Amino acid sequence: MICVNAGDPRRRYFRGVNSSLFRHARSLVLAACFGLTASLFGAPPATSYEVTGVLREKMSGHRVLIAHEEIPGYMAAMTMAFELAEPAEGSALQAGDRVRFRLQPGDGRWLVDRFVVTGREAAPAVPAARVPRLRAGGALPPLALLDERGRALTLESLRGRFTVVTFIFTRCPVPEFCPAMALKFGALQAALEKKMAATDGAPAARLLSITLDPEFDRPDVLAAYGEALGANPAIWNFATGDTAELAALARQFSVFTERKGVLLDHTLCTALIGPDGRVREIWRGNGWTAGDILACLEAQPEALR
Numbered sequence: 001m002i003c004v005n006a007g008d009p010r011r012r013y014f015r016g017v018n019s020s021l022f023r024h025a026r027s028l029v030l031a032a033c034f035g036l037t038a039s040l041f042g043a044p045p046a047t048s049y050e051v052t053g054v055l056r057e058k059m060s061g062h063r064v065l066i067a068h069e070e071i072p073g074y075m076a077a078m079t080m081a082f083e084l085a086e087p088a089e090g091s092a093l094q095a096g097d098r099v100r101f102r103l104q105p106g107d108g109r110w111l112v113d114r115f116v117v118t119g120r121e122a123a124p125a126v127p128a129a130r131v132p133r134l135r136a137g138g139a140l141p142p143l144a145l146l147d148e149r150g151r152a153l154t155l156e157s158l159r160g161r162f163t164v165v166t167f168i169f170t171r172c173p174v175p176e177f178c179p180a181m182a183l184k185f186g187a188l189q190a191a192l193e194k195k196m197a198a199t200d201g202a203p204a205a206r207l208l209s210i211t212l213d214p215e216f217d218r219p220d221v222l223a224a225y226g227e228a229l230g231a232n233p234a235i236w237n238f239a240t241g242d243t244a245e246l247a248a249l250a251r252q253f254s255v256f257t258e259r260k261g262v263l264l265d266h267t268l269c270t271a272l273i274g275p276d277g278r279v280r281e282i283w284r285g286n287g288w289t290a291g292d293i294l295a296c297l298e299a300q301p302e303a304l305r
Contacts, residue, residue, distance in 0.1 A: 049071050049102070051103045051112075054098055058090055062084045062087040063082065082103070097121075101114055143155045147239055153237070158277060164208065166208075167250055168210070181209070185229075189236050209237075212266055213264060214241055218240055222239075254269060
């Protein structure tokens with residue numbers, strides 16, 4: 001977790017973000033594993049609920065596996081097995097059906113009936129096209145992103161300066177991942193500010209944190225996140241954009257993601273991009289230090305000293 005002083009307003013921001021995410025994740029696990037409901041939190045369960053979802057599989061024992069949407073006040077969205085109250089209803093159901101049905105919880109069972117098929121799930125998306133993996137010396141592809149102030153951020157706007165790029169998302173609660181990257185970028189920013197003050201010049205590099213969760217991390221969210229981190233917009237910026245484009249860019253840097261509810265499992269990558277738009281160095285994981293990147297930056301022939 002990011003370390004801030006007790007009186008720092010950033011403390012309230014990160015406490016709120018992380019605690020809410022952990023509560024959400026914990027509720028999913030408890031509900032999935034033990035069938036706990038709102039009755040555990042003081043609200044008596046209703047006798048029945050109208051639920052919508054997609055039927056994934058017809059199982060043995062008159063059960064059906066359904067990926068259901070959130071049941072407000074009772075259960076988060078998840079995939080789970082239900083028991084058919086009327087087994088004959090199962091004969092008309094097929095995997096992939098979008099369904100609306102009644103759920104009657106009780107005595108450790110989830111009985112379902114009154115099924116209405118409302119449509120079919122869309123065909124699986126065509127697998128993402130393979131993209132070339134970026135390595136040292138490789139050129140960045142064209143970019144059409146937005147920074148935290150909603151301004152266009154393109155490959156051309158990155159040219160002329162070194163840029164240190166990493167991938168994050170603002171709701172990440174795992175200390176060793178995005179919060180660790182934020183700490184490291186904070187240290188890099190401090191070092192660059194110190195060098196800028198000593199030379200009375202422009203910063204030797206800019207820092208760019210690109211979101212892996214563009215549907216949530218819109219410019220205003222990134223702006224609030226950057227403010228909470230103490231990011232100096234003259235040095236450290238954040239970027240969002242089209243979901244497909246960002247996914248392709250992440251794959252080019254070999255950053256792999258898997259969504260789990262509001263959370264993302266993802267790998268870590270940080271790269272130094274030269275003023276010519278070409279990759280100079282890539283660091284995997286979170287083992288790098290600000291000193292490593294500064295040393296690499298100083299070794300570049302175009303680096304400002």
